[in-house]
Amino acid sequence: MTDDLLTQRIFSMMAELSTVRAPDIRLEHRLREDLGLDSVCSMELLSMLAEEFELDVPMEEAAQVTTVAGTVAMAQRHLALKERAVS
Amino acid sequence: MKILFVYPRFSRHAEAHPELRAWVPLNEYLGSPSLGIAAMAAVTPDSFEIEFRDDRLSPADRPTDADIVAFSFFTPAASRALELAAYFRALGKQTIAGGIFPTMMPDVCEPHFDAVVVGEGEPVWAQVLSDLRSRALQRRYKAGQSQRLTDLPLPRVDLYLNKETGHFQPDDYPVQLSRGCPLTCQACVLPFSMTRSLRHFSIDHVVGQLEQLAKRGKRACLTEDTSWFPGENVKQLRLLFERIIARGAPATISYIGISMPMILASSTSMLELAKQAGVDMFYLVGGFDPVTRGAFTGKDPKSLARAHDAVKKSLDAGIEPYTSFLLGNDTDDEGTVDRMLEFAAASGITKAEFAIFTPYPGTPAWTRLEKEERIFDREWSHYNDANCVFEPRLMSADEVTRGYLRLWREFYAGKDFSTHDVAERTIQF
Structure with a gap:
């Protein structure tokens, strides 16, 4: 999956949880302040990522992420780890 | 030595508002005590005799031959716990408080108990018992780190199960x-x-x-x-x-x-x-x-x-x-x-x-509402989800x-x- 596709997919997931629409989400947005996603939403988002991309992100790591860009970077990192493990 | 563990009573929805019993067409169920006492009893050495009293079933303020009275309680039971501590201290017993309320409000508890355990009890329990034996109890105990759960024995739920009666059978x-x-x-x-x-x-x-x-x-x-x-x-x-x-x-x-x-x-x-x-x-x-x-x-x-x-x-x-x-x-x-x-x-x-x-002490909601001066009721027995204690x-x-x-x-x-x-x-x- 390209980085662009991954980013768009994560925006869609965030839009499902937020009152902000996917086209209006920006990488620099803060999860809590700009998208209204509190810590429980972060868990839900993490579950969605785990389900869709079969990622295994530790909760403690996810709890540290505060921005959209941070979420995308976290997903990219774990996808790369997964691919490395497979190869 | 003998330890008496006490689970203080608290008021539930139907006790705070008895009219609920007429409105709700379901049987009212009194659940088990929380696991705190069972967990602490499990890490208490066999050399200590243990007694357990569930104050919800019968009043715990009765004479005892125990040397120590240890309480585990959360906010709804805090007022009753302080009352019971006064009773047992008047009998000359050493009293210890643990659980969520003592953890979040140790300063409130400290004047009423001989010692307050802050946070998880297991990491400090051996020290508490040793200090009790040598009559050198500290005012406050707090674990330096989180308890490793892999080291723990099964909780002594038998203490609870043995208290079941005809009217109390969760x-x-x-x-x-x-x-x-x-x-x-x-x-x-x-x-x-x-x-x-x-x-x-x-x-x-x-x-x-x-x-x-x-x-x-x-x-x-x-x-x-x-x-x-x-x-x-x-x-x-x-x-x-x-x-x-x-x-x-x-x-x-x-x-x-x-x-x-x-x-x-x-x-x-x-x-x-x-x-x-x-x-x-x-x-x-x-x-x-x-x-x-x-x-x-x-x-x-x-x-x-x-x-x-x-x-x-x-x-x-x-x-x-x-x-x-x-x-x-x-x-x-x-x-x-x-x-x-x-x-x-x-x-x-x-x-x-x-x-x-209910803004329970220690939660971010409590801190925020305190700062906004919106909490008007500090009677802990009202902190039970059945009373509005804030604006x-x-x-x-x-x-x-x-x-x-x-x-x-x-x-x-x-x-x-x-x-x-x-x-x-x-x-x-």
């Missing part, structure tokens, strides 16, 4: 899968009382907890929403369900705690596995998560739709969502009660409980209390549970 007792939580939700004390380090009991330990209950004909209730969190948590839960199914002994779990976001986030296969493992009911806690905080505002159709989806997903999996509604959030207004009742009717929820938002934002405290009573009355009006079996027509209220 069919389920709590089982712990984990402790701690890295999140900081505004109304939850868990990360502050049990640390932000989320630790798991081994599956063997959890199965051991289930088996010691099953041997006495009891089921387990799992109240932690953290079990459904992604990663290691839900893996552990899945493993537990698989072990239960493999043992061929389902129906060992009476209910499991969850929130709407976690239902929505869980895969259908995970819910089906829960059902296969004998989970027939969710204790669906609302009011703390963004879905239920938005759903009843009348201004957030997306959250309302998601709330409907969560209930439907639970029902589709064959798991009854016994739903807890919370009134008094800052977004709740005079229309919230109607919207909650409409939702409950339309979604197909058959059993529910209703609670008033709500869009309603008055009286309106919240009236709304809470209306929810109980109107939700259950006309409902008939006479064809349900005993377990299905029993709730804790």
